[in-house]
Amino acid sequence: MHYHKKPDWLIKESRSTDEKHFINRRKILAGMGIATGLAALGGPAFSLPSQSPFSPRPGLNGNYANAGRAVTAESINSTYNNFYEFGSSKNIHQEAQALQSDPWTVTIDGMVDTPFQISVDDLISRIGVEERIYRHRCVEAWSMVVPWVGFPLAKLVEMAKPLSRAKYVQFQTFNNPEVASEQRASWYPWPYTEGLTMAEATNELSLMVVGAYGKVLHKQFGAPMRLHTPWKYGFKSIKSIDRITFTDRQPVGFWEGLQKKEYGFWANVNPAVDHRRWTQATERPLSGGDRIPTQLYNGYGDQVAGMYSGMADEIGDAFWR
Ligand SMILES: Nc1nc2c(c(=O)[nH]1)N[C@H]1C(S)=C(S)[C@@H](COP(=O)(O)O)O[C@H]1N2
Numbered sequence: 001m002h003y004h005k006k007p008d009w010l011i012k013e014s015r016s017t018d019e020k021h022f023i024n025r026r027k028i029l030a031g032m033g034i035a036t037g038l039a040a041l042g043g044p045a046f047s048l049p050s051q052s053p054f055s056p057r058p059g060l061n062g063n064y065a066n067a068g069r070a071v072t073a074e075s076i077n078s079t080y081n082n083f084y085e086f087g088s089s090k091n092i093h094q095e096a097q098a099l100q101s102d103p104w105t106v107t108i109d110g111m112v113d114t115p116f117q118i119s120v121d122d123l124i125s126r127i128g129v130e131e132r133i134y135r136h137r138c139v140e141a142w143s144m145v146v147p148w149v150g151f152p153l154a155k156l157v158e159m160a161k162p163l164s165r166a167k168y169v170q171f172q173t174f175n176n177p178e179v180a181s182e183q184r185a186s187w188y189p190w191p192y193t194e195g196l197t198m199a200e201a202t203n204e205l206s207l208m209v210v211g212a213y214g215k216v217l218h219k220q221f222g223a224p225m226r227l228h229t230p231w232k233y234g235f236k237s238i239k240s241i242d243r244i245t246f247t248d249r250q251p252v253g254f255w256e257g258l259q260k261k262e263y264g265f266w267a268n269v270n271p272a273v274d275h276r277r278w279t280q281a282t283e284r285p286l287s288g289g290d291r292i293p294t295q296l297y298n299g300y301g302d303q304v305a306g307m308y309s310g311m312a313d314e315i316g317d318a319f320w321r
């Protein structure tokens, strides 16, 4: 059945099941020293809890306690999102509340010792979580600073026991056109996919995000689990992941599949290479104020440049996009 507008009962129904599990996930996070705050359970439409000034929390990783810029207000980030499954505007936060993100199972397969499925709650309790403040740079030239809660992707890779033949990790988002209206648009190659090399996936910076602002991840941020690779353009940071596949073939990302010339596999932030439609030299912080210069690798070069030495010469500009 296809609804253009979801009837009220559907929203209520999914919300009540959701609340039970949501509270469960909050408990797990709280048990790991992450203050879970007041979650947005207020009503069928997304509503923000009362704002409190950001302060460091117990699980904060000291290496990522300061992004060199102020954290973007939660009220701004959580109402300006790219999540094309729910529409092509930035204003999808209300529609995204229909996503049933709890319970949630992730399939881990491909070139691994033994394929398996695991719930996000189990991943959280087996691996544990920490908080890191990261800069995020979208290829559309806006940027933000977010206090994420999550765990290193490297830990999940270790748990998956990939075979030595595996060279890449492919990520996939859910595909549920009944809930996500834009997934009824057949011209898009749903589901959204993205990929990283094994070196990138096991880089210390690659974070599997399950929370933000000390709370269980809001749906519009990609609940219950999304990737964040802060040295790459935002489209690499795939949301609401339900499958992780190890492979020897370079994965083709969602946007890459649509426009290879505009959205390449590597997509490392580079102020010297403009996108066809947007300059990459500067960026517009969502928090307001003047545009600021964009940094190579979004300022994370110390941790990631080594993975790409020599490659720019080899592949030229296409390397960056
Ligand atoms: N599944 C999915 N993941 C996605 C997207 C999307 O449309 N669908 N958009 C990407 C883009 S372009 C950006 S900039 C970030 C935006 O994350 P935010 O909305 O949490 O700021 O999510 C990325 N991950």
Ligand SMILES: [Mo]
Binding pocket: 082, 137, 138, 139, 140, 233, 234, 235
């Ligand atoms: Mo983006």
